[in-house]
Amino acid sequence: MMNHGAMKIIIGVLLMGFAPSWPQIFPAALQPCAEEMYFGGDSGHTYEGKCGEQSYSPGASYYVDASRSKQVSYGPKLKYKVEYFRQCEPALMDVLGCDANPDSPCTDGSYPLIRMIYAINGPRKGQLVGTSSYCSLEPAIEIPGAEQDIAKVTPERFRELPILASTIISQPENFSLRNGNAHMYADSENQNFNIVIFDQDVRVRAIPISYSWSYGDGSARTVGFPGEPQANRGFDEPTSTSHVYKETGDFGVGLTTRFRGEYSTEGGPWTPIPGVANVPSAAVTMSVWRTKKVLVAENCDAGAGAPGCTSIFE
Numbered sequence: 001m002m003n004h005g006a007m008k009i010i011i012g013v014l015l016m017g018f019a020p021s022w023p024q025i026f027p028a029a030l031q032p033c034a035e036e037m038y039f040g041g042d043s044g045h046t047y048e049g050k051c052g053e054q055s056y057s058p059g060a061s062y063y064v065d066a067s068r069s070k071q072v073s074y075g076p077k078l079k080y081k082v083e084y085f086r087q088c089e090p091a092l093m094d095v096l097g098c099d100a101n102p103d104s105p106c107t108d109g110s111y112p113l114i115r116m117i118y119a120i121n122g123p124r125k126g127q128l129v130g131t132s133s134y135c136s137l138e139p140a141i142e143i144p145g146a147e148q149d150i151a152k153v154t155p156e157r158f159r160e161l162p163i164l165a166s167t168i169i170s171q172p173e174n175f176s177l178r179n180g181n182a183h184m185y186a187d188s189e190n191q192n193f194n195i196v197i198f199d200q201d202v203r204v205r206a207i208p209i210s211y212s213w214s215y216g217d218g219s220a221r222t223v224g225f226p227g228e229p230q231a232n233r234g235f236d237e238p239t240s241t242s243h244v245y246k247e248t249g250d251f252g253v254g255l256t257t258r259f260r261g262e263y264s265t266e267g268g269p270w271t272p273i274p275g276v277a278n279v280p281s282a283a284v285t286m287s288v289w290r291t292k293k294v295l296v297a298e299n300c301d302a303g304a305g306a307p308g309c310t311s312i313f314e
Helices: 004-016 090-096 155-159
Strands: 036-039 046-050 053-057 062-064 070-073 079-087 113-119 128-134 167-171 175-177 181-187 191-197 200-214 220-223 242-244 249-265 271-280 284-289
Touching: 155 271, 167 249, 167 284, 181 200, 181 249, 181 284, 200 271
Parallel strands: 175 284
Antiparallel strands: 036 046, 046 053, 062 079, 070 079, 079 113, 113 128, 167 181, 181 242, 191 200, 200 220, 200 249, 249 271, 249 284
């Protein structure tokens, strides 16, 4: 059985919701003046402080075992503080002013250690995350909800990153012929970001996976590759990312690149981010002209106005 005095203080700590400070025992007159109740050190005594006077009230029944206090890590950079409190042993009751305990909770006549775990960082920073007691062999430290304290990148957080859009490039620049192959491709690349979540360093990378084109003439398509430059290409040569315009005019060409994401917390493994980020590019205008074919048999030197000797474009 746990001493009732110990239960009162433990419950008080839980209700206050913070890690208590456990100063060494000093005479009451040396304690700081404060209009509040606080706990003493190794004796566990309670002080009720009032400005101008100090009252000393023995009766607590456990003291901190500082020799056992430690820190533990759980996953990437998650840290927890483990504090141990010992109920008064029968031999210490006169020294520490503890209440008499009619029964000893442990079979060997001793009193159990109380273990309390506080989060040092993460979303529960400063909070009490676990408490237990044991008599002899300390059980394994288990931290409920610890896996939720590791920094994760949500789809919403991923979409908030300043992911650069692909650049639309055409050859020749923003120009094509009616019924010809207008060659366009996307200039894009993987992008890396370093962010901090819950005091943890997180690396994020955005990887382009598909490209959705809208050509401004009512047609569109999505491909899984960006395309590439094509040197010395004629309008009669199709490419994997070219488009054929059936009419002349100026057409607004749009592109949306879909990125998938991965993140690594504190140098840990790369983990996929659910969902994608759709990043639109700045539109460009494609000017489409028409051509006129004629058969000529005259020498332009003889007649500059002969067919074929003037511009072929209307």
